[in-house]
Amino acid sequence: MAVKRSLRICEKGHKYYKSSECSSCPTCDKENKPKSGFLSKLSSPARNALVHEGIDTLQELSMYTEKEILKIHGIGPASLPIMRTSLEEEGLSFKE
Secondary structure, eight states, X not given: OOOOOEEEEOTTOOEEEEXXXXXXXXXXXXXXXXXXXXXXXXXXXXXXXXXXXXXXXHHHHTTXXXXXXXXXXXXXXXXXXXXXXXXXXXXXXOOO
């Protein structure tokens, strides 16, 4: 069964196709990707999910447990090792 993909246009005028309800534009995601920091190491969905929750520093991330982070839509288990390593490099960790 073929997945139905619909043409969408973001507010900046980029055209893209999506099969899900996700409204993020791939072109805008690339343009907005940070050049450094832990957010630059994450996938677009995970990065967008954290920023949407107001988590954009390792200090803010360390105030959450791994379970709380995994409950955020857009964060998957593959993102946890990246976040854990980034926290450890700064002498931080997830909340117990």
